Amino acid sequence: xxxxxxxxxxxxxxxxxxxxxxxxxxxxxxGEEIILWVDDRLAFRLPSEDxxxxxxxxxxxxxxxxxxxxxxxxxxxxxxxxxxxxxxxxYGVTLKGARLDVGGLVLPALPExxxxxxxxxxxxxxxxxxxxxxxxxxxxxxxxRVADDWHQEVVPGIERWLKGQA
Amino acid sequence: MGFLKGRLTFRRYRVIDPLPDDFxxxxxxxxxxQAFRDPGSVSKGEETVGWVRTDxxxxxxxxxxxxxxxxxxxxxxxxxxxxxxxxxxxRAMIEQRIEAWCEENGRARAPASVxxxxxxxxxxxxxxxxxxxxxMIPFCWNLPEGWLLFExxxxxxxxxxxxxxxxxxxxxxxxxxxxxxxxxxxxxVDPLAxxxxxxxxxxxx
Numbered sequence: 001x002x003x004x005x006x007x008x009x010x011x012x013x014x015x016x017x018x019x020x021x022x023x024x025x026x027x028x029x030x031g032e033e034i035i036l037w038v039d040d041r042l043a044f045r046l047p048s049e050d051x052x053x054x055x056x057x058x059x060x061x062x063x064x065x066x067x068x069x070x071x072x073x074x075x076x077x078x079x080x081x082x083x084x085x086x087x088x089x090x091y092g093v094t095l096k097g098a099r100l101d102v103g104g105l106v107l108p109a110l111p112e113x114x115x116x117x118x119x120x121x122x123x124x125x126x127x128x129x130x131x132x133x134x135x136x137x138x139x140x141x142x143x144x145r146v147a148d149d150w151h152q153e154v155v156p157g158i159e160r161w162l163k164g165q166a
Numbered sequence: 167m168g169f170l171k172g173r174l175t176f177r178r179y180r181v182i183d184p185l186p187d188d189f190x191x192x193x194x195x196x197x198x199x200q201a202f203r204d205p206g207s208v209s210k211g212e213e214t215v216g217w218v219r220t221d222x223x224x225x226x227x228x229x230x231x232x233x234x235x236x237x238x239x240x241x242x243x244x245x246x247x248x249x250x251x252x253x254x255x256x257r258a259m260i261e262q263r264i265e266a267w268c269e270e271n272g273r274a275r276a277p278a279s280v281x282x283x284x285x286x287x288x289x290x291x292x293x294x295x296x297x298x299x300x301x302m303i304p305f306c307w308n309l310p311e312g313w314l315l316f317e318x319x320x321x322x323x324x325x326x327x328x329x330x331x332x333x334x335x336x337x338x339x340x341x342x343x344x345x346x347x348x349x350x351x352x353x354x355v356d357p358l359a360x361x362x363x364x365x366x367x368x369x370x371x
Contacts, residue, residue: 007363009344014366047363071366099341101319105174117236119170124239124306127174127315135347142348146357150364158366 006098007047010076012141013095017062017080018158029136034086036137038062041081041094044070052078072162079103084133091130100134168220168243168304168317176315177324178342185309193240193335194228200334201226202245210289214247214298215330223302240307244327247298251289259288303327314339 019027020036027034040061044054054070061067061081071077081094081104094103107126112119144150186192202216203226219225219233220243228234234242263284264276276284303323307314316327328339348355 005343005345005359008358008361011364012344074365096319098343099177100344101175101177103175103319105176107174116170120236120239120241120306123169124308131178138344138347139351139354142351142354142358145361146354155364155366162366 007076008145009095009098009100010047010078011145012138013077013080014071014158015141015144015154016082016137017077018154018161021062021161022157027137029133029140032086034084034133036082036084039081039083039092041079042067042070042077043079044075045078047074047076050078068162068164084130086133089126089129093130095134105130168302169241169306169315174315174317175319176317177319179314179316179328179339180342180346181307181312181314181337182340183337185312189309190231190235193235194231196334196336197228197234197242198226200330201228202247207290208247208249208293208298210249210251210293212248213326215326216245217330217334218243218245218302220302220304223300238309238311240309241304243302243304244330246301246303246323246326249293249296249298251292251296256285256288256292259292260285263288305331313342 016036017038020038025035025037027036038061040058042056042061043052044056045052053075054066056064056067056070079094079096081092084091084093089108091108092104092106094105095101096103105127107123107130110119110122110126114122144154197217200217202214202218202223205214208214217226217228219228220241221233223243223245225233228242234240260281264281267276267280267284268274301323303316303318305314305316305327316324318324318327324341331337331339345355345359348358
């Protein structure tokens with residue numbers, strides 16, 4: 001499993017954005033409900049290039065007309081900043097590129113007591129918990145992406161959503 | 167101190183090779199052998215790279231394992247020093263020195279060898295008086311599970327890191343890809359790897 005397959009990451013980002021809005025931000029992964037929304041940054045590129053062609057930032061980025069217009073015009077998502085909540089945890093994270101590089105990760109409030117070793121354990125455990133959720137989301141995306149539903153339901157649904165019809 | 171506070175930016179890796187039984191001794195030796203060392207003199211643009219402790223980038227003593235081995239995590243930093251010179255200043259100094267040489271020697275133009283010597287002397291003189299730009303980039307390695315986070319996402323810096331890591335620890339790093347999420351659902355890997363790009367808004371492939 002060494003291929004990066006960059007188009008899959010861009011489609012994963014698009015699917016995340018679309019799926020989160022379909023469910024009012026609520027998604028079920030591995031039987032657990034999480035709340036996920038696109039936060040304050042979206043970067044787009046052309047499918048044939050690596051450089052960003054449009055970067056949208058600020059409040060309500062996901063609702064900005066320019067965001068959906070960029071997708072409708074054939075650009076793909078290069079970076080997306082997400083907020084993810086479950087139980088009493090909230091994370092902020094930017095996912096970037098084909099390898100899902102992580103940027104600006106804000107972990108939930110964690111206990112500050114203990115020594116360096118304790119803090120490292122707690123923070124790495126929090127990172128792994130987020131990684132597990134991202135993995136579950138990706139597996140759900142992968143199952144949809146390889147199924148007939150992708151072309152029959154998901155893509156038409158995303159296209160209607162881009163046109164403001166859903 | 168890396169990973170212990172603040173926001174995090176990182177690239178994730180899988181460590182391909184198994185952990186040797188005597189990894190504590192081996193890795194202490196590896197960190198020590200490839201620890202950052204001040205090179206004394208460097209040429210323009212040359213980078214100096216090596217391991218440091220994350221508690222202080224001047225610390226290269228790894229004999230106290232409590233400073234880099236936290237139960238099953240190994241945490242250290244890659245330090246990169248690079249000296250660079252202000253090009254307009256260097257160019258102006260070279261021109262000034264060449265003009266002086268021409269005047270002293272009654273020549274209209276300095277030969278290429280003289281120009282080259284002047285440039286090298288000026289650059290070496292300035293480099294000796296210039297502080298490097300210094301970066302310390304932490305990594306945290308989960309030893310038993312074989313994954314690692316490196317606090318940088320630049321391809322160039324990551325290439326330096328992978329090379330130093332392999333040369334130090336004798337193990338190979340592979341950058342994470344989302345397909346690694348499918349270990350629990352291997353039946354999805356081949357079909358997913360085979361799909362083409364979907365063109366949104368204009369039909370699907």
